[in-house]
Amino acid sequence: MEQNKMPIKLDAVKIENFKAIKEATIPLSTGLTVLVGQNSSGKSSALQAIHWACRCVANPKVVRNQSRSISAHDFDFNPTIQIRTVGNNQELRQGRGENPEVSVKVTFSHSTNDGQQENLESIVKISQGNNEAVKVDLSNDSIDADFYTILSDQNSPFSSYIPGLAGVPLAEEKRSRLPILKQAASGDANTVLRNILLLIKDDPRDDVSIEKLSELCSKVLGAIKIKVEFDEIRHSEINAKIQTSSMAEDYWTPLEMAGTGVLQCIQIFAYIILYRPQLLLIDEPDAHLHPDRQENLILALAEVVNEYEMSVVLTTHSPNVVRAMPISAQIVWMNEGVVHEEDGDNIRQRMGWGILDKKIILITEDGKPAELKSILKQWPQLERAVSVWPVSGSKSLPTLSACESLLNMTCMPHIVLHRDGDFMTPKERAELKKKYDHANVTLWITDDTDIESLFLNPERIARIYEIEIEEVNRLYEEIFNENAIDFEDKFVGKRQDIAEDRRIYQKRDDATKAATAKQEIPLGEGGLGRVLGKDFSKKLKEKLAQQKKDASIIFSIHDNENNIGLSLQHILNAALAH
Structure with a gap:
């Protein structure tokens, strides 16, 4: 498909003083960005602010390096008829005397796709003008020249906004292209959806067709065909119909009879095919879709953003939407008009x-x-897919039967259990794993003794503290020599626990003796196979602190680290692929 590469890359948008948002900076992905939050969290406000700023610049009366007051009726998109009311708990106003101007400010952080220009900013200020006009301020080089050229293109809208769909009218007369574009830009494309379908049908471009639209919608809804007809002589209204796999081969239902979720899906992909916006803003596309179709929609959009080289920002309440997001997606948590840079658990x-x-x-x-x-x-895609559920000690780990019940209760696809190695021999590890022989349950036993030991590879310690490997080996030897008796006592104690673990041994007397087990357990990197990592790390931190080094960073992930606990990564990837 011939497609002009998106000339700019949007990195973030900062919104100030708009509806639910006092100030929020929203990081953007080059593909999919999803805004997640409760009602009144600011998600929809963010979409409207972004689109409003884009459409203000697109108005032909708005000129770069100037401030213009323009009648609200001359804009194809306004968040409300009463523009002065869109401020965050305050009305917009012009600056007069000692009273400063109160405006909405949208700042686009962007760069060029060729990497030649980075950290660019373009600011759009919108406030109340005279006589209920809208004042758009682009003065003082506030907007980058190239960015202004892109946003002001009358024939190719930079952004498209799809709010929650309220259905389509029972009938539509054919309209000319410009009114359709203005209606679509206003967020009311549902009122001209049949006209949009007709434009797609009549479009001369090879990659714009009703068949292409049907193909994209089928990825979400299952097999669906769309048909649109209009004859200048015979028809006064556009005739649009759909056919799904559940219908008879010769039966088609009118477009207005389709469900709201079906209509919104058609609208989304029709926008993309016909208008090719560089930024598509979709408000809660999951609202009228079954959970399975919600995930299908995200998978389809992930393909489309690559094919059409565009960005999509959508809002959602749905965990299914978040679960389906690809690794490249940006998930933004919002609450009370503020972006939260936490992991979103709260x-x-x-x-x-x-x-x-x-x-x-x-x-x-x-x-x-x-x-x-x-x-x-280390693995963002896996982290996003995993819910960590702590219990207190290995004896509290659920049995296979309990795991099966949990799978049924939660409808989760897979359970992985983490058990520390705790000086188990290879044979004991294998015996314990047999107890969790299930297609949807996997037991992961740490490669060495525990989680902490995975961070203590001598070469890693040398790298993150920027010291010679010989110095690390010397520290390790000191720790082993100074704590030999304590480490040995811990080893024997853990071996006694294993002997009493009925998941491994039916009788205590059947257990492998400590001396024999020590010979069978691999020594491990740096000798860590035969010492508890949690104990060793405490001693190592003391040594590092004596050298004035920050001991707290041992268990942190550092730049480009992705190989700690690779056996867990393998298990999680296999679980996702199952």
Whole structure:
């Protein structure tokens, strides 16, 4: 498909003083960005502010390096008829005397796709003008020249906005192209959806067709065909119909009889095919779709953004939408008009999601799983798919029967259990894994003794502290020599626990003796296979602190680290692919 590469890359949008938003900076992906939050969190306000700023610049009366007051009726999109009321708990006003101007400000952070120009900013200020006019201020080089050229293109709208669909009219007369474009830009494309379909049908471009639209919609809705007809001589209204796989071969139903979710899906892909916006803003596209179709929509959009080289920003309440997001997607958590840069757990709880947006429950024996969560941060796609569920100790890990019940209760696809190695021999590890032989349940046992040991590879310690490997080896030797008796006592104690674990041995006397086990357990990197990582790390931190080094960073993930706990990564990837 011939497609002009998007000349600019939007990195973020900062919105100030608009409806629910006092100030919020929204990071954007080059593909999909999803805004997540409760009602009145500012999600819809963000979409409207972005689109309003774009459409203000697109108005032919708005000129770069000037401030213009223009009648609200001359704009194809306004968030409300009473423009002065869109401020965040304050009305917009002009600046007079000691009273400063109160305006909406939208700042686009962007760069060029060729990487030649980065960290560019373009600011659009909108306030109340004289006689209920809209004042758009682009003075003082506030907007980049190239960005202005793109936004002001009358024939190719930079942004398109799709609010929640309220259905389509029972009939539509054929309109000319310009009124259709203005209606679509206003966010009311549902009122001209048949006209848009007719434009697609009559478009001379090879990659714009009703068949292409049907193909994209079928990825979400299942097999669906769309038909649109209009004859200048015989018809006064456009005739649009759809056919689904459940219908008889010769039966077509009128477009207005389709469900709201079907109509919105058609509208989304019709926009993309016909107008090719560089930025598509969709408000809650999941609202009228079954959960399975919600995930299908995200998968289809992920393909489309690559094919058409565009960005999509959408809002959602749905955990299914978040669960389906690809690794490249940007997920932005919002609450009370503010962007939260946390992992979203608190907001997820307030929204009542629990683990509904996850694909894997990872049940860990660690009551405080900070190190496990740190490992997951290496792989964002896996981290997004996993819900960590801590319990207190290995004896609290659920049995296979309990896991099966949990799978049935939660409808989760997979459960992974984390168990520390704790000086188990290879044979004991294999025996324990047999107890969890299930297609949807996997037991992960740490490669060495525990989670902490995975962070203590001598070469890693040398790298993150920028010291010679010989110095690290010297520190390790000191720690082993100074704590030999304590480490040995811990080893024997853990071996006694294993002997009493009925998941491994039916009788205590059947257990492998400690001396024999020590010979069978691999020594591991730096000798860590035969010492508890949590104990060793405490001693190592003391040594590092004596050298005035920050001991707290041992369990943090550093730049380009992605190989800690690779056996867990393999298990999680296999669970997702199952």
